[in-house]
Structures are given as C-alpha cells and as structure tokens.
Amino acid sequence: MAEDVDSYHSALIASALARLGDRLHVSDCEVANIHERAIIDLHLTDIVRIPRHLTDRLVNSGLAGVYIGAGSVIELDNLRFLDEVHPVGWRPTATYADVPALYDRNQKYIVAGTTMSNAVVRRDVLHEYGHALGRLIGLNTASELRERHADANYWMTLPPYVRGQYAGDEGGRRELLAELFRDRILNRNDAISRWGLRLTAWLDQELRL
Numbered sequence: 001m002a003e004d005v006d007s008y009h010s011a012l013i014a015s016a017l018a019r020l021g022d023r024l025h026v027s028d029c030e031v032a033n034i035h036e037r038a039i040i041d042l043h044l045t046d047i048v049r050i051p052r053h054l055t056d057r058l059v060n061s062g063l064a065g066v067y068i069g070a071g072s073v074i075e076l077d078n079l080r081f082l083d084e085v086h087p088v089g090w091r092p093t094a095t096y097a098d099v100p101a102l103y104d105r106n107q108k109y110i111v112a113g114t115t116m117s118n119a120v121v122r123r124d125v126l127h128e129y130g131h132a133l134g135r136l137i138g139l140n141t142a143s144e145l146r147e148r149h150a151d152a153n154y155w156m157t158l159p160p161y162v163r164g165q166y167a168g169d170e171g172g173r174r175e176l177l178a179e180l181f182r183d184r185i186l187n188r189n190d191a192i193s194r195w196g197l198r199l200t201a202w203l204d205q206e207l208r209l
C-alpha cells in the first residue's frame with residue numbers, strides 16, 4: 001500500500017517536473033504525514049492540470065519558481081522574505097504562517113504549503129496561478145475584466161471576497177480573476193455558473209483554453 005502511494009506521488013512529481021523543470025521545488029515529502037502528503041499530491045495534480053502551453057507562457061513571462069511542500073509558506077520560502085512580514089489584507093495579528101498559499105509578485109514565486117484545512121475546496125495552487133497570470137500576462141488590467149468588475153449589477157452578484165471595497169476595486173478584481181481561473185481549469189460549467197459566460201469565454205480566448 002505504502003509503495004503504491006509512493007509511486008503515485010513519484011509519478012505526479014515527474015509530470016509536474018515535465019511542466020516546470022528546475023522551477024519546481026517539492027520539499028519535505030519524506031517527513032510529510034499522510035494528510036500533508038495528500039495535500040501535496042493535490043497541489044501537484046493541479047499543476048499538471050494546467051495546459052502545457054499556458055505553463056510555458058507563464059515561464060516565458062517570468063514565473064521564477066513554484067514551491068510546494070509540507071508546512072506553512074514560511075517554511076517553504078527559501079529566501080526567508082516572509083519572516084516577520086504582515087500579509088496585506090489579513091487581520092492585524094496575522095503572519096504568513098497563517099497564509100496557506102501565495103503568489104509573490106516581487107520574486108515571481110508561487111508557494112503552497114499544507115496548513116489549509118479545506119484544501120480540497122479551495123484548490124490554492126490554481127488560485128495562485130491565477131494571480132501569476134494576472135500579473136505576468138497582464139490580465140489583471142485587461143479591459144474586459146475591469147469593465148465587468150466595475151459593472152454594479154454584475155458586482156452585486158459576486159461573493160464578498162471578490163468584490164473588494166467597491167465595484168471596480170483593483171484588489172477585488174484580482175481575486176475575481178484568480179477564482180475564475182481556478183474554476184475554469186477544474187470545470188468550465190462551474191466557472192460559467194459562478195462567474196458568468198461572458199467572463200469565462202473571455203478567459204478562454206485570452207488563454208486559448
């Protein structure tokens with residue numbers, strides 16, 4: 001049984017490496033417990049789920065690394081730049097130890113650990129890939145996304161975490177893109193029912209999905 005789990009895990013790593021090459025860093029797998037291992041494998045599955053041409057486009061646009069492993073994002077942060085830093089938008093006492101995954105726009109890294117309690121629902125790696133796309137390919141400022149988020153009637157239909165402070169708010173718009181991308185990769189019909197056909201079709205066209 002354990003051997004099967006290990007060979008499945010090894011096959012996933014090989015597939016993810018075929019996508020990302022030396023930009024992929026998977027750490028601490030030998031010490032991960034079975035729960036952590038399942039989350040790491042889910043992260044790897046999602047990396048493999050992203051079309052190869054899109055991964056190539058991200059890498060060519062500057063994606064510098066994808067760090068996956070057991071623990072918090074602080075433990076996976078090889079530059080230690082997250083130490084002592086307060087995550088923007090989180091409660092005042094929060095640290096990056098509380099953040100399950102992130103896209104760092106300065107280092108151009110995606111980092112995903114195993115501290116999230118509802119990883120299966122959230123699918124953080126896909127969400128963070130959405131942020132990377134927003135930054136590196138410029139989708140965050142695309143006119144279609146801006147106009148849609150700024151449309152008050154559409155904005156009112158959105159869940160609070162992608163609204164931001166007001167219709168057209170830049171932070172809310174970035175979250176909308178990240179959520180839309182995650183849902184589109186997982187299931188196109190779900191993306192349409194959550195975010196609408198217009199934005200989903202726009203994303204398909206932009207990313208050639």
Ligand SMILES: [Zn+2]
Nearest residue numbers: 127131175178
């Ligand atoms: Zn986000």
